[in-house]
Amino acid sequence: MTPERFARIDQMLKRRQPDLTVCMEKVHKPHNLAAIVRTCDAVGISDIHAVWDEPKMKLSGHTATGSQNWVKVHAHDDVTNAIGALKQQGMQIIATNLSATAVDFRQIDYTKPTAILMGQEKDGITPEALALADQDVIIPMVGMVQSLNVSVATALMLYEAQRQREAAGLYQPADKITKQERDRIMFEGGH
Amino acid sequence: MTPERFARIDQMLKRRQPDLTVCMEKVHKPHNLAAIVRTCDAVGISDIHAVWDEPKMKLSGHTATGSQNWVKVHAHDDVTNAIGALKQQGMQIIATNLSATAVDFRQIDYTKPTAILMGQEKDGITPEALALADQDVIIPMVGMVQSLNVSVATALMLYEAQRQREAAGLYQPADKITKQERDRIMFEGGH
Ligand SMILES: C[S@@+](CC[C@H](N)C(=O)[O-])C[C@H]1O[C@@H](n2cnc3c(N)ncnc32)[C@H](O)[C@@H]1O
Ligand SMILES: C[S@@+](CC[C@H](N)C(=O)[O-])C[C@H]1O[C@@H](n2cnc3c(N)ncnc32)[C@H](O)[C@@H]1O
Numbered sequence: 001m002t003p004e005r006f007a008r009i010d011q012m013l014k015r016r017q018p019d020l021t022v023c024m025e026k027v028h029k030p031h032n033l034a035a036i037v038r039t040c041d042a043v044g045i046s047d048i049h050a051v052w053d054e055p056k057m058k059l060s061g062h063t064a065t066g067s068q069n070w071v072k073v074h075a076h077d078d079v080t081n082a083i084g085a086l087k088q089q090g091m092q093i094i095a096t097n098l099s100a101t102a103v104d105f106r107q108i109d110y111t112k113p114t115a116i117l118m119g120q121e122k123d124g125i126t127p128e129a130l131a132l133a134d135q136d137v138i139i140p141m142v143g144m145v146q147s148l149n150v151s152v153a154t155a156l157m158l159y160e161a162q163r164q165r166e167a168a169g170l171y172q173p174a175d176k177i178t179k180q181e182r183d184r185i186m187f188e189g190g191h
Numbered sequence: 192m193t194p195e196r197f198a199r200i201d202q203m204l205k206r207r208q209p210d211l212t213v214c215m216e217k218v219h220k221p222h223n224l225a226a227i228v229r230t231c232d233a234v235g236i237s238d239i240h241a242v243w244d245e246p247k248m249k250l251s252g253h254t255a256t257g258s259q260n261w262v263k264v265h266a267h268d269d270v271t272n273a274i275g276a277l278k279q280q281g282m283q284i285i286a287t288n289l290s291a292t293a294v295d296f297r298q299i300d301y302t303k304p305t306a307i308l309m310g311q312e313k314d315g316i317t318p319e320a321l322a323l324a325d326q327d328v329i330i331p332m333v334g335m336v337q338s339l340n341v342s343v344a345t346a347l348m349l350y351e352a353q354r355q356r357e358a359a360g361l362y363q364p365a366d367k368i369t370k371q372e373r374d375r376i377m378f379e380g381g382h
Contacts, residue, residue, distance in 0.1 A: 008335075015333040031222050035343055041334030067336045106354070140353070142206040142362060143232030144199075145258045152226055152346040155339070159347050162331070163297070171333060 001189070009189050012070075013182055014173035015044045019091070019113035020161055023049040023082055025129055026120040027150055034067075035151035036118075041067040043162045044171070048072070049086070049115075051079045069189070083132045086115040093117060095133035096157060097125050098147055102138035110161035111168045118154050192380070200380050203261075204373055205364035207235045210304035211352055212282070214240040214273055216320055217311040218341055225258075226342035227309075232258040234353045235362070239263070240277070240306070242270045260380070274323045277306040284308060286324035287348060288316050289338055293329035301352035302359045309345050 022040060027033060027050070040048055050073050076082035083093055094108055095117040108114075117133060119125035124147075130136060139148060139156050148156070165171060175182075213231060218224060218241070231239055241264050267273035274284055285299055286308040299305075308324060310316035315338075321327060330339060330347050339347070356362060366373075 012333065012335055029222075031220075035340035038336050038340055039343055041336050042330075042332035042339055044333045067334070070335045139233075139350070140357075141233035142203065142235045143258070144203055144261045145229050145232050148233055148346070149226035149229060149342065151340065152230055152342060155343040155347055156350050159330070166331075 001186075005189070006186070009186060011173065012044075013177060013185065014175065015171050016046050016176055017044040017165065017170065018046065018176050019089075020045055020110070020158075020165070021048055021086070021091070021115045022118060022154060022158070023051070023079075023086060023115055024118045024150075024154075025051050025079055025125060026053065026123075027118060028052075029121055032121065032149070032151045036154045037071045037073065038067040039151070039155045039158055040071050043158045045158070046071060046177075047074060049074045049076060049082050051076045051082050053077060079126060079129045080132065083115075083117075083129065089113065091115040092135070093133045094157075095119075095125050095130055095136040096138070096153055097130060097136035098138060099136060102136040105137040105139050105157060106160055108135065108137060110164045111170060114161065116154070116157050116161075118150055118157075121150055192377070196380070197377070200377060202364065203235075204368060204376065205366065206362050207237050207367055208356065208361065209237065209367050210280075210282070211236055211301070211349075211356070212239055212277065212306045213309060213345060213349070214242070214270075214277065214306050215309045215341075215345075216242050216270055216316060217244065217314075218309060219243075220312055223312065223340070223342040227345045228262045228264065229258040230342070230346045230349055231262050234349045236349070237262060237368075238265060240265045240267060240273050242267045242273050244268060270317060270320045271323065274306075274308075274320065280304065282306040283326070284324045285348075286310075286316050286321055286327040287329070287344055288321060288327035289329060290327060293327040296328040296330050296348060297351055299326065299328060299351075301355045302361060305352065307345070307348050307352075309341055309348075312341055 091113045093115050117129055243266055282304045284306050308320055
């Protein structure tokens, strides 16, 4: 590995946000998955979650432009288990939901450990997932369409979190992952 | 038209932002175009611009979920003409650009009449467009990928504008379009 690449990966790792994540419920279009993984990398997320009931999905290498090498997608076959695991990690569960009772997405404190639930392209979030969430939120819309594209909605959620975390100093370079994890990534990234 | 639909279109028109627009430079993937048009509708944009050098592109009806009926895409065959027309309307021209000299996208005042330039999926913004812009901006990224998906980047720009305009009271219902335009939309929307 060149010293430049080492320094770049090192800088990236020091800005990772291990207590921020996304859980996608059956999001299945490859271009949406690719765009979501790419945005996660850009805001410093290294691990995300996906609930899939079909045989394992694959990310398209092309449009994710390499981000799949840096963001690990953990597959779950059941949303209850997925959310259970996130709660075990002490995360608040925020569900994005097109409902009149959901609060504006900017009202949430995303500097807390947070998992953001995103729903399927056609059907949205399931009632099971909603029941397990701590709060549901909506991104305001004033037009005629009923919803945003799911990768767009994910990015808006994550960059609101980024804005709050930046203001709170959470992107200051720091060692937030274990040395073992760091060494593994450095080793794999060197190839 | 039912009274409910009339009221819905009326509410939508009163929140439109005629002095906010997007100009896409050769953005060509249908799923990106569809997602962009859908986001424009959601933040109250009724007219957007596209520079295309190929035979006229078509929006996929499916994923734009009807938003193409509410957002007009004006085609230009040359970016100089497109930007010239926007400047004639008194708009500041903000180019999104992955450059070290670009300023953070949140530093711009989007309550002013604003056109946001988005670049092509692979090649980004052309030097011609950059030279004509008033300012270039970047959305911060702390990961390993070099760029965000273009529909994601467009949405982040537009929802920053939405945040500022909401705070400035620009989404208060008001008659911002001509009666003639309003009647035309009501007529077409009734079918
Ligand atoms: C295309 S939408 C699903 C639409 C579905 N018909 C529904 O009513 O939920 C896919 C996902 O994108 C997210 N999403 C889209 N627009 C949103 C908005 N305005 N606010 C919050 N989440 C949104 C949600 O996660 C949603 O489940
Ligand atoms: C995939 S990018 C183009 C990448 C191209 N290789 C370049 O260097 O410009 C497509 C468009 O999305 C927008 N974009 C993507 N990420 C951005 C970011 N972080 N800041 C500002 N604009 C961005 C810009 O309009 C860009 O031209």
